[in-house]
Amino acid sequence: MAAAGWLSKDVAIIAVPIVTLILGLIIGWLGQRSGFCSIGGFRDFFMFRHTRLLYGYLTLIIGGFIGYLVFSLITPAAFEGFFWLLKKGIMPVPGAPADLTVTAYIVLAIVGGIAVGLIGVLLGGCPLRQVVMTAEGNIKSLCFVIGMCIGAVVFAALVSGWGVTLLKAVGIA
Amino acid sequence: MIMAEIKVKTEENISCLDTLARNPLYVGLAIGILAALVQVLLISAGGPEAYGFCVACHTRDVVNDAVNSVAGTQLALAAISQNAILPVMTVIGVLIGAFVSARYYSEFRTKTGGIASYIWYLLGGVFFMIFALFMGGCPYRIGLRIGYGDVIALIGVIAIIIGVLVGIKIATTMAEREG
Numbered sequence: 001m002a003a004a005g006w007l008s009k010d011v012a013i014i015a016v017p018i019v020t021l022i023l024g025l026i027i028g029w030l031g032q033r034s035g036f037c038s039i040g041g042f043r044d045f046f047m048f049r050h051t052r053l054l055y056g057y058l059t060l061i062i063g064g065f066i067g068y069l070v071f072s073l074i075t076p077a078a079f080e081g082f083f084w085l086l087k088k089g090i091m092p093v094p095g096a097p098a099d100l101t102v103t104a105y106i107v108l109a110i111v112g113g114i115a116v117g118l119i120g121v122l123l124g125g126c127p128l129r130q131v132v133m134t135a136e137g138n139i140k141s142l143c144f145v146i147g148m149c150i151g152a153v154v155f156a157a158l159v160s161g162w163g164v165t166l167l168k169a170v171g172i173a
Numbered sequence: 174m175i176m177a178e179i180k181v182k183t184e185e186n187i188s189c190l191d192t193l194a195r196n197p198l199y200v201g202l203a204i205g206i207l208a209a210l211v212q213v214l215l216i217s218a219g220g221p222e223a224y225g226f227c228v229a230c231h232t233r234d235v236v237n238d239a240v241n242s243v244a245g246t247q248l249a250l251a252a253i254s255q256n257a258i259l260p261v262m263t264v265i266g267v268l269i270g271a272f273v274s275a276r277y278y279s280e281f282r283t284k285t286g287g288i289a290s291y292i293w294y295l296l297g298g299v300f301f302m303i304f305a306l307f308m309g310g311c312p313y314r315i316g317l318r319i320g321y322g323d324v325i326a327l328i329g330v331i332a333i334i335i336g337v338l339v340g341i342k343i344a345t346t347m348a349e350r351e352g
Contacts, residue, residue: 005216009256012218016257020231023211024266027204027226031267032274033194036201038312042337056197057316063205064223064320071213078216081223084322092325093318094221095230095251096309102325105309109329112308113315116301117336120312122344123297127228127311130298131264135271137283143291145232147298152233153240154299155306156248163307 005078028132037129039120097164104173108163208317219252223321226263227314229305234260308332 007015030036034056041053072079081087092105100108120126123144125133130148133141167173193199208225216222224230234254241248254260275281286294305311308329310318315333318326 017259021262024263025270028267028270032271056201059201063202067206067209113332114336115304117333121340143294151299151302
């Protein structure tokens with residue numbers, strides 16, 4: 001059974017760009033006002049014991065959980081996998097390269113996470129902060145965002161396949 | 174007289190809202206709940222779940238969809254963007270929203286850097302995207318996935334924290350060396 005939300009499929013396929021654009025406008029405005037940054041939150045906490053941004057990231061997780069819980073009580077059909085651990089066990093929500101083993105997903109999460117944290121802290125921000133700083137006129141961040149666009153194509157065309165081949169070659173995929 | 178009072182009231186309300194908007198605590202909560210709202214609205218168009226907000230994946234969807242239509246390639250993107258008339262526009266919304274806000278509060282400043290820094294940021298962006306997509310999302314989608322009950326995402330956040338600690342170590346060592 002396909003997942004069903006408040007909008008029917010015919011309406012939803014038209015509403016996707018509009019709703020996400022409005023969501024983006026709100027988050028962009030809030031992100032610019034608050035200087036919201038996930039990796040910056042960890043950095044400020046470990047370097048200066050500042051908790052301002054870190055609490056923002058924690059409330060994002062809590063807000064997501066509350067939102068999913070409340071809306072899944074109203075419309076269970078829109079949240080077939082919630083609560084994921086109880087329904088699907090130790091597997092990731094789809095999004096990373098598909099059809100791998102649990103071990104492979106854990107390896108990808110560890111390698112990807114360390115790289116993301118490292119690059120983020122050295123270049124002064126997570127992707128949302130970089131996009132917001134681009135909109136504030138920072139040319140360095142603009143280069144980062146252009147790099148992300150190139151990275152998306154490179155990943156889909158080449159690197160994703162290489163990664164899966166490598167994981168299979170060492171016998172964990 | 175009444176007009177002046179209304180104006181003062183409106184300004185008070187706006188500054189009150191702005192106080193909330195300037196506090197990451199409420200911004201995080203808002204992003205989390207809005208992401209869940211987007212899912213309950215749009216999930217009929219296609220998955221994946223816990224996909225309400227992600228800077229890396231949503232950028233990937235827009236870019237790959239554009240490249241696919243221009244060059245006729247078959248680059249992978251999320252089902253929701255594949256099925257819809259246009260892909261998810263969140264990141265474009267963030268750009269416009271942040272630009273309007275920066276203009277409105279006179280915080281728009283053009284900041285430049287050296288050519289070397291541009292190249293570092295460009296390369297950083299490329300590798301950031303690649304590793305984020307291997308992990309299945311940027312830190313925001315990872316956060317949403319934790320809220321959704323995904324243990325692998327929890328491992329991802331622990332790895333991000335390790336990466337941040339390593340990055341801080343590298344940055345302080347480099348700063349000490351340069352004196």
